[in-house]
Amino acid sequence: MSWPEVELLFQGVGRLLNGGGCFVLYGPFNFGGSYTSESNRRFDQWLKNRDPLSGIRDFEVLDKLAGSQGLVFNEDIGMPVNNRILVWSRMNGL
DSSP, X not given: OOHHHHHHHHHHHHHHOOTTOEEEEEEOEEBTTBOSSHHHHHHHHHHHHHOTTOOOEXXXXXXXXXXXXXXXXXXXXXXXXXXXXXXXXXXXXX
């Protein structure tokens, strides 16, 4: 996804997610601006060669974007082959 599409995704989640609901995002992510593995670095380069607007996204930037939509980070779940499940939620009453 291009960055504008990522922003639209989070805006849509922010608009549609009810209080108590969760937004779950799966994939490889960078942390602290760094790749978590050499294979993720190679995958990011492959993505960018295919579409220069795509690539592995930084968790901290995604978390800030989620926060701007009223979402709170809940959990980071490790998955096979250097992927993660990131979970944000909307507090009840929002």
